[in-house]
Amino acid sequence: KAGVTQTPRYLIKTRGQQVTLSCSPISGHRSVSWYQQTPGQGLQFLFEYFSETQRNKGNFPGRFSGRQFSNSRSEMNVSTLELGDSALYLCASSLEAGHLSSYEQYFGPGTRLTVT
Amino acid sequence: KNQVEQSPQSLIILEGKNCTLQCNYTVSPFSNLRWYKQDTGRGPVSLTIMTFSENTKSNGRYTATLDADTKQSSLHITASQLSDSASYICVVSEDSGGSNNKLTFGKGTLLTVNP
Numbered sequence: 683k684a685g686v687t688q689t690p691r692y693l694i695k696t697r698g699q700q701v702t703l704s705c706s707p708i709s710g711h712r713s714v715s716w717y718q719q720t721p722g723q724g725l726q727f728l729f730e731y732f733s734e735t736q737r738n739k740g741n742f743p744g745r746f747s748g749r750q751f752s753n754s755r756s757e758m759n760v761s762t763l764e765l766g767d768s769a770l771y772l773c774a775s776s777l778e779a780g781h782l783s784s785y786e787q788y789f790g791p792g793t794r795l796t797v798t
Numbered sequence: 799k800n801q802v803e804q805s806p807q808s809l810i811i812l813e814g815k816n817c818t819l820q821c822n823y824t825v826s827p828f829s830n831l832r833w834y835k836q837d838t839g840r841g842p843v844s845l846t847i848m849t850f851s852e853n854t855k856s857n858g859r860y861t862a863t864l865d866a867d868t869k870q871s872s873l874h875i876t877a878s879q880l881s882d883s884a885s886y887i888c889v890v891s892e893d894s895g896g897s898n899n900k901l902t903f904g905k906g907t908l909l910t911v912n913p
Contacts, residue, residue: 738900789842
C-alpha cells in the first residue's frame, strides 16, 4: 500500500505571496490532518478534515485554510505569507478521526516551505 | 492550559545501552497518549498509542508506560541501535466530548546513539 504523499517536497516563496500544499492519504483513509513543525515551537496542529468537512482546528490565523476532496485528498493554503511561516508542513492520514479514536496516524514526508 | 513536557531535551548514549525518555502532561480530560519517532528529514512514525486503561504497551524494543494518576508517561528503549537516533515526540489528546478535541505536543527528546 502506498504511503502518504505530499507535494511539493520543497518550496521557496516570497513574503506576501500565497502557497498551496497537497496531501494524498493512504488509500481507504478518510481523515487528513495538517501540522506545522518549526525548531522553536515543535509540532503544532493546524486542522483535520474528515469526509470533506473540517472536524477540528488548531490555533492558527485565518490565513491558514484547507479543504478535502471527495477522494480524501487534501490541500492546505497559506495566504499573505510571513517569514514566520517558514516550516515543515506535515500531513497525516488515518482511517477515522485521528484524535478521538486510537486509530494510527500515518505521516507524509512533509513539505519544507521557506519564506524569504 | 494544557501542556506536555518532555525530558531530557537531548540525550546521547552508546549503542547497546538502554534509555528512558519522560513525558509529563497536564491535559485533561485525557483521551490518549502517543509516542512518535521522527528521523531527520522525515515525518513522524507512530510507536505506541495508549488509552486511559492501558499502562504498558510494547513495540519491539520500545516500551511505553502510562500512569494516568500522576499524568506521566515514559518510553523505554532497550538495547539501543544506531537507527534509534531520532527525535521522540509525546502527543496527548484531550477528550472534550465533541468533535473539537485538541492535541498537545511535546517538543521532543533528541536521542543520539553513538557507536
